[in-house]
Amino acid sequence: MIFYEIERLRREQSYSMPLNHFHDHYEIYYLLSGKRYYFIQDRSYLMQEGDLVFIDKNKLHKTIDANSLPHERILLSFNDNWVPAKDPDYQETALAPFRQKHIIFSLSGANRTLVENLLFSLMREQQQAQKGWELNSKALLTQLLVFCARLIDQQGPTEEHPQAHNPKIFEIVSHINEHFQERLSLATISKKFHISPSYFCRSFKETTGFSFVEYLNNIRIREAQRLLRETKLKVIHIAEQSGFDSVAHFGRVFKQVTSQTPLECRKMMHLGL
Known part of the structure; x- marks a missing residue:
């Protein structure tokens, strides 16, 4: 299925993206006006007008209010079927902005006008x-x-702007990303990082836009989707390798996040839908 879409949207009121947000297509987000926090994978960036962000496939992300209303953005989305996948030059050059560690570009002057x-x-x-x-x-x-790939070569990526008031939260996010297959709980995280559960819950939500459980479930389900796509493992083993204690709990969370059962998801992936 070929997927391509571009949309311009202005919001006058407070808005945060849906909680469960990662997908198998590319996104380009351009902020025309206002300010937003953009959480991507394991850190938050402060975006201002003229900033361009590239979201690679299956990267967990979410935009969060930055106490600046209103804001206006352009969102461009496309999947692999929209680009010449068999062209190695296209994969190496044109998709380079999605493969960088730092994926925020601050544009001004002629560069901003051109984009x-x-x-x-x-x-x-x-x-x-x-x-x-x-x-x-x-x-x-x-x-x-x-054009953006050339900007990378010419001037490098824009300096990132994480939310500096909560560096410990980014440390915890990185820990979750690396250890999601283990038994993680609010109590174990709080003890390991010497942080009170109530402060951790509040700060984690403010920084990432996700609750701890929502974030952990999304990371685990993303891994489960990868295993469904790339292996022939049985669902019970995929549940275990994704960090779930039971296949029943795995099935409930999987459907909550993806609106599909694991077997339905595997079938669609194999059909290329």
């Missing part, structure tokens, strides 16, 4: 849907990606 013009052109192509709009959109998207 905004490309994004506006992409929106017009989709809205007008004239003959050849898909072909032209792919060309415009390639131009955008190559």
